Amino acid sequence: MTLNLDGIIGDSPVLAEVFKVLKKVAPTDSTVLVTGESGTGKELLVRALHRNSIRRNQPFIPINCGAIPRELLESELFGHEKGAFTHAIRSRPGRFELADGGTLFLDEIGEMDLSLQVKILRALQEKEIERVGGTSIKKVDVRVVAATNRDLEDEVVAGRFREDLFYRLNVIPLQLPPLRKRGNDILLLAEYFLCGHCASKERKHLKLSDKAKEMLLTYSWPGNVRELENFMERLSILCDGNEVLPEDLPQKIFDDIGETPLKKVEEVQPMRPAGFVWPTLRDMKDKDMKLKEFLEDIEGRLLGEALEMADGVKNKAAELVGIKRTTLIEKLKKRNLL
Ligand SMILES: Nc1ncnc2c1ncn2[C@@H]1O[C@H](COP(=O)(O)OP(=O)(O)OP(=O)(O)O)[C@@H](O)[C@H]1O
Ligand SMILES: [Mg+2]
Incomplete structure (x- = not known):
């Protein structure tokens, strides 16, 4: 057989x-x-x-x-x-x-x-x-x-x-x-997902540069294949050239493997205002949203951030936002995030 x-x-x-x-x-x-x-x-x-x-x-x-x-x-x-x-x-x-x-x-x-x-x-x-x-x-x-x-x-x-x-x-x-023990499979999977996501977004095929490959091979992949697929989808949207360079890779990879990124000037994060500011009615109107939609949007963003911080591990993400895992899954399903 x-x-x-x-x-x-x-x-x-x-x-x-x-x-x-x-x-x-x-x-x-x-x-x-x-x-x-x-x-x-x-x-x-x-x-x-x-x-x-x-x-x-x-x-x-x-x-x-x-x-x-x-x-x-x-x-x-x-x-x-x-x-x-x-x-x-x-x-x-x-x-x-x-x-x-x-x-x-x-x-x-x-x-x-x-x-x-x-x-x-x-x-x-x-x-x-x-x-x-x-x-x-x-x-x-x-x-x-x-x-x-x-x-x-x-x-x-x-x-x-x-x-x-x-x-x-x-x-x-x-x-x-775990993915980190699978050696060259990391690159096979990276190219497979990159190719699939570029094709579905009708953009030209993206190639991985040698240095980017080396970094993908060194990274510890706590979220395993799911994390790799998410990274590749993000690259297919955000990467400008035809080749994935180290600076296109997320900060997390640099932190994990202990390298300093060569940040592109335009990628520098905008400064956050000092201190916490509650959203106001004006913010809601500016977004042209009603209350429910606005709150759901905020919730969705926090859930997305928690999932990312937890490398897609739902238990951890639920803990980060202080809800039960089952509640998190319901919320993700509602948003088609599962
Ligand atoms: N070897 C592989 N080749 C191609 N795709 C893969 C491979 N392994 C995993 N994937 C993809 O990665 C994602 C996660 O895989 P899957 O849901 O099977 O993982 P899991 O171990 O069940 O995760 P969890 O513990 O979070 O439920 C899926 O989109 C799956 O299609
Ligand atoms: Mg599973």
Whole structure:
């Protein structure tokens, strides 16, 4: 069997190891646990796993356990019967039932509440589920693949993750290496994204200069492939010439690798006025906005800044603005930022 890795870029030895395991495990029904830092491509890999399995023509049902509040997550997973709770006006199947015959992707499993972990373990062991408020048990034939950016072994030690569920999920571990360990893949990915973004903006292809390449290879990429893609999109918009020079790269890269940027004169940041000034009605009118729109705009900017500071790591960004991760995700979804 040849692997269909459509859309996964990289030929580094560390990634080749992952593909080797993927090839062996894809055709089986084993439970797989994909781990790796945020933005390393866990979701992409899980989709490839399904595409290369015998279940490929059956449903692939993802669920982000970190984005759904505990009370809703149980009925999302297992479904509910009419009248099970106040808003249950009709019966609904859960994701386990929807995935019957196919693959269920439990994304961000590390965020799941302990009480729900018990129910997942039961569903995995017995291959049957019970809807919330239901009285009967349904058999389901589902392959479960889970992903997390947490170290589940640490979570087990800290008492936040059930040991029995960890062993049940971790039958085949697939660990995605961080981007900084993938060597030349950084440049392959950079060129791939740069090319794609230039094409979609109908601008001439941008080339990476040797010095810029060297800097991309040295940077530590805390936000991994997602961060790289965002940088390349930004370059496709902001870079004036035909070649990406070191001074086109963000300050963050210089700070991280310990170099001083040769700032272009026109790029010098405008001086901020001394002290904090609340926006006034005049500012709102100048923007030609109504109150709701104005406040939403301010909120959007703060969320964007927090995400950037957190290298796209949602937990960290939520912490920076002092809201729950689930609330952050809702807000980003509303703005099509997810
Ligand atoms: N090897 C790769 N080739 C091409 N694109 C990639 C690769 N790895 C990741 N990406 C892209 O990077 C982005 C992040 O990937 P993905 O969502 O799979 O990461 P993740 O590990 O699930 O992140 P998180 O932990 O934040 O959920 C996506 O847009 C994905 O398409
Ligand atoms: Mg993900």
